[in-house]
Amino acid sequence: MDQAKAQERVNELRDRLETYGYHYYVLDDPIVPDAEYDEKLSELLELEQQFPDLQTADSPTVRIGGEPLDAFVKVQHSIPMMSLGNAFHEQDLRDFDRRARQGAGKELDYVCELKIDGLAVSLTYENGRFVRGATRGDGTTGEDITNNLKTVGSIPLRLQEAVDIEVRGEVFMPERSFERLNEAKEQNGEAVFANPRNAAAGSLRQLDPKIAANRNLDIFTYAIAGDGGMNIDTHYKAVQYMKKLGFKTNPNSRRCRDIEEVIEFVNGWVEHRNSLPYEIDGIVVKVNSLEQQDELGFTAKSPRWAVAYKFPAEEKVTRLRDIILSVGRTGAVTPTAVLDAVQVAGTTVQRASLHNEDLIREKDIKIGDQVVVKKAGDIIPEIVRVLDDLRDGTEEEFSMPSTCPACGSELVHLEEEVALRCINPQCPAQIQEGLIHFVSRDAMDIDGLGEKVIQQLFSHNLVTGIADLYKLEREELLKLERMGEKSVQNLLDAVEASKANSLEKLVFGLGIRFVGAKAARTLAEEFRTMDNLRGTDTENLLAVNEIGDKMAEAVVRYFDMPEVNELVDELQHLGLNMEYTGPAKEEVSGNSQLSGKTIVLTGTMEQLTRNEAKEKIEALGGKVTGSVSRSTDIVVAGEDAGSKQSKAEELGVDIWDEAAFLREIDS
Numbered sequence: 001m002d003q004a005k006a007q008e009r010v011n012e013l014r015d016r017l018e019t020y021g022y023h024y025y026v027l028d029d030p031i032v033p034d035a036e037y038d039e040k041l042s043e044l045l046e047l048e049q050q051f052p053d054l055q056t057a058d059s060p061t062v063r064i065g066g067e068p069l070d071a072f073v074k075v076q077h078s079i080p081m082m083s084l085g086n087a088f089h090e091q092d093l094r095d096f097d098r099r100a101r102q103g104a105g106k107e108l109d110y111v112c113e114l115k116i117d118g119l120a121v122s123l124t125y126e127n128g129r130f131v132r133g134a135t136r137g138d139g140t141t142g143e144d145i146t147n148n149l150k151t152v153g154s155i156p157l158r159l160q161e162a163v164d165i166e167v168r169g170e171v172f173m174p175e176r177s178f179e180r181l182n183e184a185k186e187q188n189g190e191a192v193f194a195n196p197r198n199a200a201a202g203s204l205r206q207l208d209p210k211i212a213a214n215r216n217l218d219i220f221t222y223a224i225a226g227d228g229g230m231n232i233d234t235h236y237k238a239v240q241y242m243k244k245l246g247f248k249t250n251p252n253s254r255r256c257r258d259i260e261e262v263i264e265f266v267n268g269w270v271e272h273r274n275s276l277p278y279e280i281d282g283i284v285v286k287v288n289s290l291e292q293q294d295e296l297g298f299t300a301k302s303p304r305w306a307v308a309y310k311f312p313a314e315e316k317v318t319r320l321r322d323i324i325l326s327v328g329r330t331g332a333v334t335p336t337a338v339l340d341a342v343q344v345a346g347t348t349v350q351r352a353s354l355h356n357e358d359l360i361r362e363k364d365i366k367i368g369d370q371v372v373v374k375k376a377g378d379i380i381p382e383i384v385r386v387l388d389d390l391r392d393g394t395e396e397e398f399s400m401p402s403t404c405p406a407c408g409s410e411l412v413h414l415e416e417e418v419a420l421r422c423i424n425p426q427c428p429a430q431i432q433e434g435l436i437h438f439v440s441r442d443a444m445d446i447d448g449l450g451e452k453v454i455q456q457l458f459s460h461n462l463v464t465g466i467a468d469l470y471k472l473e474r475e476e477l478l479k480l481e482r483m484g485e486k487s488v489q490n491l492l493d494a495v496e497a498s499k500a501n502s503l504e505k506l507v508f509g510l511g512i513r514f515v516g517a518k519a520a521r522t523l524a525e526e527f528r529t530m531d532n533l534r535g536t537d538t539e540n541l542l543a544v545n546e547i548g549d550k551m552a553e554a555v556v557r558y559f560d561m562p563e564v565n566e567l568v569d570e571l572q573h574l575g576l577n578m579e580y581t582g583p584a585k586e587e588v589s590g591n592s593q594l595s596g597k598t599i600v601l602t603g604t605m606e607q608l609t610r611n612e613a614k615e616k617i618e619a620l621g622g623k624v625t626g627s628v629s630r631s632t633d634i635v636v637a638g639e640d641a642g643s644k645q646s647k648a649e650e651l652g653v654d655i656w657d658e659a660a661f662l663r664e665i666d667s
């Protein structure tokens with residue numbers, strides 16, 4: 001066969017395979033027997049081997065998986081991949097509806113979609129060809145997983161129109177495939193995946209696309225990024241357009257005229273969520289009109305025109321075996337419940353944080369109790385309550401120790417905190433936790449340096465502080481368990497790469513009290529260089545929008561310490577970038593409603609601990625106090641809020657629920 005003839009046949013085979021694949025994967029409705037597909041695919045493979053010039057990046061043969069990569073390359077999302085605000089109750093949906101109608105100024109209609117429990121990805125097409133696929137990452141920067149995504153049969157490699165378009169969707173593993181994969185893993189004596197979501201994530205994280213190709217992954221696309229200049233005026237039409245282009249979209253969506261119809265749809269799926277061949281964790285409600293979406297806009301983290309209703313958390317009963325203590329990065333000593341393993345919402349739960357002694361008293365938790373557990377926001381295990389009727393008298397009272405379980409120094413209560421703290425700066429547990437924080441994703445983001453490796457480095461005395469991470473040597477690393485040539489090289493490369501990080505990552509990584517990732521970014525944007533930041537004073541800090549008293553004071557106090565300055569000098573000397581290299585500061589519109597307000601927190605929140613809530617309020621310029629009085633502006637009432645809420649009602653103080661609070665701190 002000559003080249004021209006081969007080209008002709010190759011084109012024909014590709015067209016056919018694409019059509020077969022489309023019917024099989026996208027429409028779930030095959031038009032030829034599997035053997036026919038396989039036969040054509042082998043013929044195409046052979047021709048491409050014989051005439052390598054004819055190979056293309058979008059040939060169906062790429063679906064079997066190309067060469068393994070050494071590492072994933074980071075990609076910047078041209079349009080950020082946001083997440084959604086959550087709704088847990090009918091009331092949250094009504095609140096969302098009210099705000100949306102107020103914001104848009106007229107009546108709205110909605111589209112309800114299933115919230116697929118998988119991994120968000122972004123797919124870029126140029127001229128109708130699939131050129132790049134990326135994970136969500138932190139929303140701004142993800143990883144290029146194009147080769148793995150090409151193995152997902154329902155992701156089209158060529159579209160029906162030669163358009164430039166970027167779409168977003170959720171990659172997931174159908175339950176059947178998940179079960180089969182785990183069966184195979186069990187037979188091979190390998191560790192199984194906890195749930196389909198983890199299995200999908202694990203598969204996409206493989207450097208070898210042949211592995212992903214064997215994992216039967218699937219996708220539903222649910223949005224076009226940007227408006228794409230496509231003259232589409234509603235979300236519903238955008239989804240139909242994606243479908244027309246050849247994307248797989250979920251058939252169970254519905255247009256709803258008002259919030260009552262939305263609630264009806266949601267309740268229907270609360271009943272039927274388990275009847276699908278894949279997992280969903282809620283319903284996404286979106287304002288249909290794209291113009292109204294534009295008008296409503298975004299908060300810092302999520303669109304105001306959409307909300308994710310999360311299905312109620314599953315609750316299970318298990319026994320609390322023991323309460324153990326851990327020392328955090330800031331010295332807080334936290335009690336953790338050790339539970340008899342129990343399956344809750346798809347994963348095995350064996351531990352649950354008890355936060356502090358007050359909470360243990362409040363919930364009257366004793367060692368040996370039968371307890372009800374759930375996962376807050378379906379992620380973090382939590383003890384809901386004790387079944388005290390089931391006590392037999394053998395249960396034991398727990399009390400916090402007076403000394404640090406890691407270093408033995410006296411524990412103290414700082415200010416009005418409920419937490420007990422170890423204030424020894426040399427405490428090994430704190431240093432180790434500090435290192436884990438330093439390398440974490442929102443901080444220096446050093447791949448390959450997870451908790452386990454840090455523990456290993458620490459216990460071998462290879463690292464005793466942050467600076468040591470930048471002095472690691474090959475030979476020493478090679479001596480560690482489970483560290484081969486390749487992982488050592490990857491680790492050293494990642495450490496090296498982290499030196500170039502923009503200033504905010506370092507500022508956050510240092511772990512200054514009250515300075516979260518967002519505040520670190522604000523500080524870096526404002527002060528531009530580490531020297532400016534460490535040379536500044538309280539007044540200058542307070543002049544920055546979003547920086548409150550507590551944080552300003554913490555920053556000044558931090559950089560007053562000689563050992564901190566030595567560390568910063570040393571890091572600079574080791575070649576770490578000390579400047580802000582990110583985009584120029586965005587103007588934040590308007591001030592937070594919390595700024596200058598006196599706020600009382602009561603009850604338990606699903607999404608935040610008391611302290612996290614407090615930090616957020618302070619970062620926004622508000623003040624948190626312990627008791628409700630006439631000078632209180634707002635009471636944020638979580639679940640089971642008691643007397644403080646009644647007091648607030650009595651005094652006519654504004655009461656916010658968790659959802660309202662989250663919206664404000666996100667905006």
Ligand code: IVH
Pocket residue numbers: 081082083084085113114115116117118119120170222223284302303308
């Ligand atoms: S729309 C601006 N629609 O849920 C955000 N998301 O927190 C647009 N998800 O990261 C997201 N099914 O991974 C949307 N039908 C759906 C979805 C969906 C699942 C995921 C997605 C996103 C997260 C929202």
